[in-house]
Amino acid sequence: MIRHLATLALLISGAAPVAAQSFDTRASAAYVLDFTTGVVLLEKNAQEPLPPASMSKLMTLYMAFDAIANGQLSIDDRIGVSEHCAGYGGSTMFLDTTDRVRVEDLLRGVIVLSGNDASCVIAEGLSGSENLFAQQMTIRARELGMMNSTFANSNGWPAVGHRMSLEDLGILANLLIADFPTFYPLFAEETYDFDGRAPANVNNRNPLLGVVEGADGLKTGHTEEAGYGLVGSAKQGDRRIIFVLAGLDSEQARAEESRNIVNWAFRQFAERKLGTEGTRIAEADVWMGEVSTVGMTLRDDLKLLVPISGSNAVSAEAVFNNPIEAPIAAGDQIGELVIRLRDLPDTRVPLIAETAVAQGGFQSHMQRAANVLLAKVLSDAGDAPVEDAPTENASAEDAPAEDVPADDVPAVAE
Numbered sequence: 001m002i003r004h005l006a007t008l009a010l011l012i013s014g015a016a017p018v019a020a021q022s023f024d025t026r027a028s029a030a031y032v033l034d035f036t037t038g039v040v041l042l043e044k045n046a047q048e049p050l051p052p053a054s055m056s057k058l059m060t061l062y063m064a065f066d067a068i069a070n071g072q073l074s075i076d077d078r079i080g081v082s083e084h085c086a087g088y089g090g091s092t093m094f095l096d097t098t099d100r101v102r103v104e105d106l107l108r109g110v111i112v113l114s115g116n117d118a119s120c121v122i123a124e125g126l127s128g129s130e131n132l133f134a135q136q137m138t139i140r141a142r143e144l145g146m147m148n149s150t151f152a153n154s155n156g157w158p159a160v161g162h163r164m165s166l167e168d169l170g171i172l173a174n175l176l177i178a179d180f181p182t183f184y185p186l187f188a189e190e191t192y193d194f195d196g197r198a199p200a201n202v203n204n205r206n207p208l209l210g211v212v213e214g215a216d217g218l219k220t221g222h223t224e225e226a227g228y229g230l231v232g233s234a235k236q237g238d239r240r241i242i243f244v245l246a247g248l249d250s251e252q253a254r255a256e257e258s259r260n261i262v263n264w265a266f267r268q269f270a271e272r273k274l275g276t277e278g279t280r281i282a283e284a285d286v287w288m289g290e291v292s293t294v295g296m297t298l299r300d301d302l303k304l305l306v307p308i309s310g311s312n313a314v315s316a317e318a319v320f321n322n323p324i325e326a327p328i329a330a331g332d333q334i335g336e337l338v339i340r341l342r343d344l345p346d347t348r349v350p351l352i353a354e355t356a357v358a359q360g361g362f363q364s365h366m367q368r369a370a371n372v373l374l375a376k377v378l379s380d381a382g383d384a385p386v387e388d389a390p391t392e393n394a395s396a397e398d399a400p401a402e403d404v405p406a407d408d409v410p411a412v413a414e
Contacts, residue, residue: 014278023264028227028247031166034173035233035240037305039344041265043244046170048247049148049163053221054091055231056156056164057110059137059149064107065128065180075104077125084130085120088157092117093406100408105194108237112192112204114220117157129317130154146171158223166244169231173218173242177233186330187217191272197216207255208232212262214240221246233414234262241265270309275302280356281337282318286357290325295354296320296335304347306341315340318351328357345358 010274022042023032030046044076067073078100088098091114101109101121109118123133130153132168136152148165156162177184193202208215208231221229229246243261248254271399275281275298282296296318304314320335328334 023261023268025245025261025373026248026253027229027245029166029244030171030246030261031244032152033170033174033242034265034269035177035237037244037271037303037347039347041241041269041344042261043167046167046244047148047165049150050153051158051162051223051226052156052164052169052246053223053226053229054114054156055169055219055244055246056149056151057119057154058169058176058219058231059112059141059151059164060122060133060154061107061110062114062172062176062180063126063133063137063140064122065176065183066102068103069180070182072113073103073126075102075107077103077119079103079106079125081121082116084126087118087125088116088120088155090116090157091201092198095121102406104161107186108189108192109194111186111203111219112189113194113198114205116155116157120153123154133176138273141168141172144171144175156221156223158225166246169244170242173231173233173244177240177242178219184217184402187219188215190281206230206232207251208234208258208262212259215262220317222251230254230258232258232262234266236266239266239271253287269305270308271303271305273301273303277301280354281351282320282335284334286328287322287323287325288360289328290360294324294328294334294357296351297354298337299333299350299352302337304339304341305344305345307343313403326357326359328353330354330356339404351384 018252022059025044026090029048029050030042030044031040032042033040053413056160058155064073067231081095081099081101083097083098083186093109095117095269103152106122108120109115110122120130123130127136129135134151134153137154138149141149141151146164146168148163149168150161150163152159152162189211190204205220206217212234214236215232216235217233227246228251231242231244232277233240233242241262243258245254245257245261248257274380277298277300279298281298283293284296286292316337316339318337324334332353333350333352337349337351339347339349
């Protein structure tokens, strides 16, 4: 079977491409993800491992939520406090070695109060020692796709080698929201008063909660080395965004930059429906089938995140092996549609067989074989190949492009 690339120029396009207005952030590193579509809207030094400060507590929380989900831990369990954990400074729950603290209180102590001692207690409760827990955090992070994260402790206390990239923090926030919907509302709690011990430390430091529409998480961070940072999320309508900022020089700058980036992400981009399930996108040749072609259709409704301002050129190509060998079942994935929009990553969606195609009989096989042989002979003689013969390396230049206004989108164009 010869591999082919069949290219289409279709869908939406206006005149000259104009990208959405970019966001010029003051943060030394930034990452913005559209949770709903998975499209990365902004990256700035996002793959660089940086000191994450308390934002790395999100990994401790992931480990704790996972342990609860697996039955290893219960929110009603009580865990003792070691001298090591009680000795942490910075933001704490003011725990001491006489305490045995419920896991639910520890979770709120980490999320709302950013308790360094609470993170340590969870770590020791799960692994026996904070050092071993940090090693396990690193291993689990790799398994989850966070390849630029290495942990030296449970809470982000400054330590040599304790690093996370902002992209990894975005991946982690995505997982917390998607995997633990029962626990995620804890991140929206604005206050928590544990046993009246720390009246000066009862407020969530997330500057967006109660201020920005739909803001509901996740975690701030600050050390002298890391600067001020935030892993945040907000949902407006059917869309949710996740953003990570690091390296800002003050709490005020963190609050302002966070508000601005949320407004930009929601106002500069919109999700649009460009095609419906079952719409035919292309047609592929069939090898050794009872018919010579099969339609390729969208498996699902096609939704795309596009910039709101200006016109935006979109091109798409159907990628598949041509011809496709029979038998083919209706609904089999036989290719994919790759959609390209300026300044955004490619979007890939599956294309499925519109109808079933059975293997052809002897006569059909012989006719196909004869067509291929004739095509070979004519090609060697310098003539054009006949229809139905496989040809190599079809490209975008083989099919004419057609531009369609963005606001008058046809379902598809072949």
